[in-house]
Amino acid sequence: MRLSRGGYLIREGFRSITTHSFMSFASVTIIMACLIIMGSVSLLSVNIDALIKDLENQNEIVAFVDDSISDEDEARALESAVAAVENVSSVEFVTRDEAMDNFMSNYDDELMEGIDETVFRHRFIIHLTDIALMAQTKANLEAVTGIAKVKAHIEYANTFVTIRNIVSIVSLVLIVMLVFVSVFIMSNTIKLATFGRREEIAIMKMVGANNGFIRLPFVVEGLVLGMLGGGLAFVAEWGIYELLTGKLMGTLTGSFITVVPFSSVALTVLAFYMGTGILVGVFGGVNAIRNYLKV
Amino acid sequence: MVRMTDVTKVYESSGTVALDGVDLSINEGEFVFLVGPSGSGKTTIMKLITGEIHASSGSITVNDFDMMRIKRRKLPKMRRTLGVIFQDYRLIENMSVYDNVAFAMRVVGASGKEISRRVPYVLELVGLEGREKRLPGELSGGEQQRVAIARALVNSPRMIVADEPTGNLDPVRSLELMLLFEKINEMGTTILVVTHEKELVNAFSKRVITIDGGHVISDGMDGYYSYEIE
Ligand SMILES: Nc1ncnc2c1ncn2[C@@H]1O[C@H](COP(=O)(O)OP(=O)(O)OP(=O)(O)O)[C@@H](O)[C@H]1O
Ligand SMILES: [Mg+2]
Numbered sequence: 001m002r003l004s005r006g007g008y009l010i011r012e013g014f015r016s017i018t019t020h021s022f023m024s025f026a027s028v029t030i031i032m033a034c035l036i037i038m039g040s041v042s043l044l045s046v047n048i049d050a051l052i053k054d055l056e057n058q059n060e061i062v063a064f065v066d067d068s069i070s071d072e073d074e075a076r077a078l079e080s081a082v083a084a085v086e087n088v089s090s091v092e093f094v095t096r097d098e099a100m101d102n103f104m105s106n107y108d109d110e111l112m113e114g115i116d117e118t119v120f121r122h123r124f125i126i127h128l129t130d131i132a133l134m135a136q137t138k139a140n141l142e143a144v145t146g147i148a149k150v151k152a153h154i155e156y157a158n159t160f161v162t163i164r165n166i167v168s169i170v171s172l173v174l175i176v177m178l179v180f181v182s183v184f185i186m187s188n189t190i191k192l193a194t195f196g197r198r199e200e201i202a203i204m205k206m207v208g209a210n211n212g213f214i215r216l217p218f219v220v221e222g223l224v225l226g227m228l229g230g231g232l233a234f235v236a237e238w239g240i241y242e243l244l245t246g247k248l249m250g251t252l253t254g255s256f257i258t259v260v261p262f263s264s265v266a267l268t269v270l271a272f273y274m275g276t277g278i279l280v281g282v283f284g285g286v287n288a289i290r291n292y293l294k295v
Numbered sequence: 296m297v298r299m300t301d302v303t304k305v306y307e308s309s310g311t312v313a314l315d316g317v318d319l320s321i322n323e324g325e326f327v328f329l330v331g332p333s334g335s336g337k338t339t340i341m342k343l344i345t346g347e348i349h350a351s352s353g354s355i356t357v358n359d360f361d362m363m364r365i366k367r368r369k370l371p372k373m374r375r376t377l378g379v380i381f382q383d384y385r386l387i388e389n390m391s392v393y394d395n396v397a398f399a400m401r402v403v404g405a406s407g408k409e410i411s412r413r414v415p416y417v418l419e420l421v422g423l424e425g426r427e428k429r430l431p432g433e434l435s436g437g438e439q440q441r442v443a444i445a446r447a448l449v450n451s452p453r454m455i456v457a458d459e460p461t462g463n464l465d466p467v468r469s470l471e472l473m474l475l476f477e478k479i480n481e482m483g484t485t486i487l488v489v490t491h492e493k494e495l496v497n498a499f500s501k502r503v504i505t506i507d508g509g510h511v512i513s514d515g516m517d518g519y520y521s522y523e524i525e
Contacts, residue, residue: 008401019389203385206345207446208375209402210368294367295347 009213013220016197023193024225030189031229031280032236034182035273038175039237043265045171050260052164056131059156063141065122066148075122078146082124085144087137089129096120121148131157183280190284194218194292201292211293218285226281230273237269238262296454296485297321297344302353304339304509313339315509317353321487323453326480328496329489331506337489340506341458344487345379346370358453375403378447378484380457384439386431386446392418393427396445403450417445421475437468444475454485461492469495 017024063082065075076093083091094102099120124147128137134157141150204214245259262269297319304314313336321327331337342348344357346365355362358376365373386395393414400410418424421441431439440460447455455476461469473488473495480486490496496503505513 199385200387203387204398204402205371206347206374206379206385207399207402207450208371208373208377210371213402 009216010220012217013224016217016221017224020193020196023196024221027186027189027193027225027281027284028229028232030186031226031277032233034178034186035230035233035276036237036240038178038182038276039233039269039273040240041171041174041178043237043241043260043269045167045175046265047260048167048171049164051258052160052167054258056157056160057127059131059153059160061126061128061134061138061141061150061152063124063126063144063147064149064151065124066146067121069122069146072122075146078144079124081144082126082141082147085137085140087129087133088126088141090127092125094123094125096122099123132161186280187284187287190222190281191288194285194288197289198292201289202295205293205295214293215286215289218289219282222281222283222285223278224281225285226277226279227274228277229281230270230275230277233277234270234273237273238266296323296356296358297487298354298356299340299343300354302343302355303351304336304343304348305351313509314343314350317506317509317511319504319511319514321454321485323485324480324483326477326486326499326501327488328499328501328503329487329506330491330496330503331512333491335506336509337506338458341379341456341487341489344456345377346373375450376453378450378452378455380440380443380447380455380460382459382462384431384443386439386442388431390430391427392423392429392431392434392442395431395442396449399446399449405450413449414445417449420448421445436463437465440464440468440472444472448479452484454487455479456487458489459491460488461490461495466494470498473499 065078069075069078072095075095079091079093082088099122103120126141128134134152134154138150138152138154141147201214241262245262248259299317299319302314302317302319303312305312317336317340319340329337329340339348343350343355343362346357346362350363353363357373360369360373360376362373387398390398396417397410397414400413405413415424415427418427421444423438423441423445426434426438431442434442440463444457444460447457457476461472464472469492476486476488477499500516502514502516504511
């Protein structure tokens, strides 16, 4: 394609956006609205997921060192063997003194009168990568020589795993449904937006325009509108997110709930919005005029 | 150039037999009027020539293209050899007069330089100088018609087909338009004009083809409109 013609086609795409400004506005608004709804559901599920992960991490495994190893350095030396067990994400060594102090601080001094530190054992506080594999990991840890006993709340872990599975399935189903609904709404809006162009396209065909020539301005137009819709949806989503999480944090100060900061997902959200916006804009536009080209 | 041999057109939707065994031949450089009563099949012939519709049977050749066998993607190439003028102008409403004409050149891949040289020339030829920036809605019916003519002329087509181009013009404007067609014809372009206007046809001594009920009922060089309007 010649450059002068390329320039014309791009100009033509922009011209039709401004001359059909109401329909352009409608398309951008619908794309925006659909993206924001989809994005909000996704972000909610990301947050629930993060929250559950957070709670999971508080569910730690304690591996007690065998009584026969009373020397602190000897016990500490087991750390590398513990850390080497599959699915272990972090290991923290706690001496029997520390364990006792920790325990005592939680209870009445009087009650603990006369308790000797030897009652406590050296131990490792362990966090897992995937708590769904807790039972297996517990067995593997018990197999490490020098480890006497492992305490793990497997039933809690299973509950968390179930909740997380339900949340991800529900949000996946919701997002898939929203994608279908959005694509349907968006393609119909674009069809409506191009309906008035039928005549124009028929005229172009009559003077001998080939389909590519007619389609290209629509591609440019769809690209620009899609990017505009995606970009605006991103900015709006950001604002809504900050506003809502700000309110939430204000009322829940000091609670265990933390929200995922927008900055950590911003790039993904932007890429998804832009990508979807452009895809829907371009394919929607080209698809909408397909029937008009058959003259 | 048009060759139609035993052409039949049945509109499937209504079962109407619009054309029934039409034989018709228009040579390069001819000026032909196509006349006939309403519903006789004139527009159907025009649409068969432009490839907007397909004949049910027979054979049609337009500017060396076999219209019975032409591929859809070859149609643009065929249409570029034609200049089509519609009764209702069919201008693009939100494009200026200049752009309405220029885009027909862009369609065929003309350079910006060619366009800026040719468009003003054609607009002047049809008497639209000074109206370049206006939108179609800001023009009189006659002026809009001339934009449509300029658009049909701009690529120097081999043949111009016009379906009732004078339908919305007063007699003086109609006569002016025919004189313009005659001028274009003298430059070598084949002209086919559908019209209802007896006086107009009879004012020129051109070939007249009369059609009625989907049949050609007369074809003569006497320039006489033989069909009587009721
Ligand atoms: N798209 C169509 N579907 C079905 N029937 C049609 C269609 N177009 C035209 N016809 C029928 O075909 C016949 C010929 O129509 P055509 O438009 O060719 O007439 P015409 O000579 O151009 O008439 P007019 O002078 O009124 O424009 C008419 O009976 C008409 O009703
Ligand atoms: Mg007609």
